[in-house]
Amino acid sequence: MAEKTTLSAIKADVGSIAGHQVVHPDVIEAARASLKEAVSLGVIEDFYVATAGDDLQLLMTHRRGVDNPKVHETAWLTFQRGTEVAKELHLYGAGQDLLVDAFSGNVRGLGPGSAEIEMVERPSEPVAIFMMDKTEPGAFNLPIFRIFADPFNSAGLVIDTAMHMGFRFEVWDIEEHRRIFLNCPEQMYDLLAFIGTKGRFVIKRVYARSNKVPKDEPIACISTDKLSQIAGKYVGKDDPVGIVRAQSGLPGMGEILEAWAWPFLVSGWNRGSHNGPLMVVGQKDNRTARFDGPPRCFGLGFQIANATLVKPPVDLFDDPSFEPARRQAAELADYMRRHGPFEPHRLPMDEMEYTTMPELMEKHKGKWEDVR
Ligand code: 13P
Ligand code: 13P
Ligand code: MG
Numbered sequence: 203m204a205e206k207t208t209l210s211a212i213k214a215d216v217g218s219i220a221g222h223q224v225v226h227p228d229v230i231e232a233a234r235a236s237l238k239e240a241v242s243l244g245v246i247e248d249f250y251v252a253t254a255g256d257d258l259q260l261l262m263t264h265r266r267g268v269d270n271p272k273v274h275e276t277a278w279l280t281f282q283r284g285t286e287v288a289k290e291l292h293l294y295g296a297g298q299d300l301l302v303d304a305f306s307g308n309v310r311g312l313g314p315g316s317a318e319i320e321m322v323e324r325p326s327e328p329v330a331i332f333m334m335d336k337t338e339p340g341a342f343n344l345p346i347f348r349i350f351a352d353p354f355n356s357a358g359l360v361i362d363t364a365m366h367m368g369f370r371f372e373v374w375d376i377e378e379h380r381r382i383f384l385n386c387p388e389q390m391y392d393l394l395a396f397i398g399t400k401g402r403f404v405i406k407r408v409y410a411r412s413n414k415v416p417k418d419e420p421i422a423c424i425s426t427d428k429l430s431q432i433a434g435k436y437v438g439k440d441d442p443v444g445i446v447r448a449q450s451g452l453p454g455m456g457e458i459l460e461a462w463a464w465p466f467l468v469s470g471w472n473r474g475s476h477n478g479p480l481m482v483v484g485q486k487d488n489r490t491a492r493f494d495g496p497p498r499c500f501g502l503g504f505q506i507a508n509a510t511l512v513k514p515p516v517d518l519f520d521d522p523s524f525e526p527a528r529r530q531a532a533e534l535a536d537y538m539r540r541h542g543p544f545e546p547h548r549l550p551m552d553e554m555e556y557t558t559m560p561e562l563m564e565k566h567k568g569k570w571e572d573v574r
């Protein structure tokens with residue numbers, strides 16, 4: 203059996219400048235130093251520290267499999283070191299996503315988000331890592347569906363023999379904490395019926411149905427950590443990260459990128475309580491601005507080789523072909539903003555991360571007159 207490689211993307215907001223915009227360079231430096239130590243200790247093989255707006259993204263390769271306590275502890279300690287720097291600089295929301303004081307074996311449920319894939323490396327292993335800020339895991343549903351199931355997006359579904367066999371989707375119901383597996387194309391309509399409700403049903407993993415990779419080995423994985431449910435109160439939107447493997451019987455990188463050439467609406471944006479367009483950006487624009495948005499997606503492309511990340515990565519959305527989508531996103535942001543406090547710009551009451559409703563109900567208690 204070939205030795206397996208694991209790619210772990212673990213992220214957290216440990217504080218930012220100015221307000222909820224970007225990670226400070228000193229925090230990035232602290233994270234690099236911490237992961238460098240982890241390499242020298244033999245915990246991980248390689249790493250790349252990225253950011254998505256105000257979220258610190260630890261991209262790590264290792265031989266320890268998913269949910270490994272040592273790797274997760276490394277991420278946790280790295281976030282703690284970043285938090286210390288953030289506190290010294292009085293950065294905004296220092297330690298925001300570290301919800302507990304003590305680490306207990308796995309970052310899941312403790313605040314950070316994680317997407318991990320253990321794989322038998324193919325002779326060439328291209329991967330895309332998509333990092334979103336000011337939105338939620340369900341924001342991945344639409345592009346992931348289009349990449350792996352929409353023949354109008356991915357030509358290979360029609361004209362590549364392996365892709366033509368379709369893909370298997372693992373969908374999580376993040377309210378009821380359960381999952382279901384659905385095969386495309388034959389269960390496509392059932393799949394869509396669920397994942398259209400993106401605040402509740404989220405695509406967690408995708409598997410190939412051809413023999414291009416082992417059947418139980420994910421070819422895509424999305425973080426589905428839901429901070430609002432973990433903490434029971436608002437502590438920041440659960441900005442997600444996703445990994446997608448490319449080429450050789452899987453969707454090509456071009457097909458993977460094609461799914462983002464149109465700015466679909468996602469929930470999040472200001473105070474995690476508004477719908478707005480997702481703007482794909484290169485590093486140059488990897489930060490939120492207007493109304494803490496519009497929500498962003500930043501993407502990096504790597505090749506994995508013997509459990510290392512071949513660098514430098516490709517800045518996937520730094521291309522003129524995405525300019526029309528960015529322009530349209532800016533126009534849509536304008537359009538949505540003009541609704542102010544009205545739905546569907548403002549989220550429905552039960553999905554808002556911030557609300558004054560309980561206080562208002564209390565304040566006006568007894569003043570409501572019966573109209574029946
Ligand atoms: P592969 O079949 O080599 O992955 O190439 C497909 C492709 O990327 C075409 O755009
Ligand atoms: P973050 O989740 O990215 O910290 O954003 C919080 C927020 O409320 C922005 O308006
Ligand atoms: Mg923040």
Ligand code: MG
Nearest residue numbers: 256335336441
């Ligand atoms: Mg964020």
